[in-house]
Amino acid sequence: MPTRRYDDSPGFGALYARTVKATLRKAEYEPDSDGLTLELPRTAVDQDHLAAYREVTGFSAGPALPVTYPHVLAFPLHLDLMSDPSFPYKPMGIVHLSNTITQLKPIPMHAELSIEVHSSPERPHPKGTIFDVLSSVSVDDEVVWTDSTTLLSRSAGTPSAHADLLPDPELKPTASWDLRANLGRRYAAASGDRNPIHLWKLSAQAFGFPRQIAHGMWAKAACLASIQRAGGLPDAYTVRVDFRKPLLLPSRVQFSHQRSTDTVDFALYSEDQSTTHLIGQLQTR
Known part of the structure; x- marks a missing residue:
């Protein structure tokens, strides 16, 4: 190799x-x-x-x-x-x-x-x-x-x-997030990921999206940051997320998470919970 x-x-x-x-x-x-x-x-x-x-x-x-x-x-x-x-x-x-x-x-x-x-x-x-x-x-x-x-x-x-695929957990919303239209551009500046589907409505429409979409890795990071603020994160763990449906910007989403002994299940849903954008699971090592 x-x-x-x-x-x-x-x-x-x-x-x-x-x-x-x-x-x-x-x-x-x-x-x-x-x-x-x-x-x-x-x-x-x-x-x-x-x-x-x-x-x-x-x-x-x-x-x-x-x-x-x-x-x-x-x-x-x-x-x-x-x-x-x-x-x-x-x-x-x-x-x-x-x-x-x-x-x-x-x-x-x-x-x-x-x-x-x-x-x-x-x-x-x-x-x-x-x-x-x-x-x-x-x-x-x-x-x-x-x-x-x-x-x-x-x-x-x-x-x-x-x-x-990760199994779909049954979770109740724990927070609501208002995501602004410029979120993709802000995350692109911090991450270097300037895929045009994340930046502007017109550039996203060129790839078949009605408007720009949030970065999947922003969504994962934001979920884990919220879990950290709500009760902390372990020192050693594995965390997986599946990206289900694109998260259009701007939008309002529902964040959900639930802790058990060694696991945190979490998800991002649309405001009316009809669409699942992200499913995640954290397991302590």
Whole structure:
């Protein structure tokens, strides 16, 4: 498996240009057989950037990174991987189905991090082909955080394939959130994810949405920040979310969560609870 190593995180301008080029490549394109691993062996957290991320997601200040923040640090490597000529799918149009993060221990906000990203083998899905972009973060040569981002490349699909989904919990609303039209642009500034479906009504309509939609990883972060404020988060846990229906902006949503001994079930619903936008489950390790 070839490895590409960086001294600094790749710049977003070149990455988005490559992403468009990769999406326009010819249908007869043949990928390389071996997967690519990307490494960023040494990176420090920009404290101003971290503060902006906390502000838009709702995480409170503290000595450790928010559990979803390393995903933002790994995201440029995700784009680099998916826009590389060796990658077998066209990156624009890929659907984000779910995300699973495991925090093995809190990550100090001033730690030097080592980030590694690669993709899993593909597997069939009723609506196409799915694969995972896998990320890990190490501190002092110890893996402290992992992330699995599950993505769907649409095609004819395999009707008999199993779609792995979290069960729908029965939860009562615990909070109402008013989400403004500029939320996608604010999160894009903090995360670097400037997919046009999140930014403006017209740019989202070009991809078939009636108006811009919230980032899935913003929704996950906001849910966990709310759980943290309501009773805290453990030091070591795994948290998975499934993204069910797009969350249009602006909108009003209902957040729900319920704690048990080692588990927190949570969800985001439309205001009238007729639509489920996100289902999540946190399990203490």
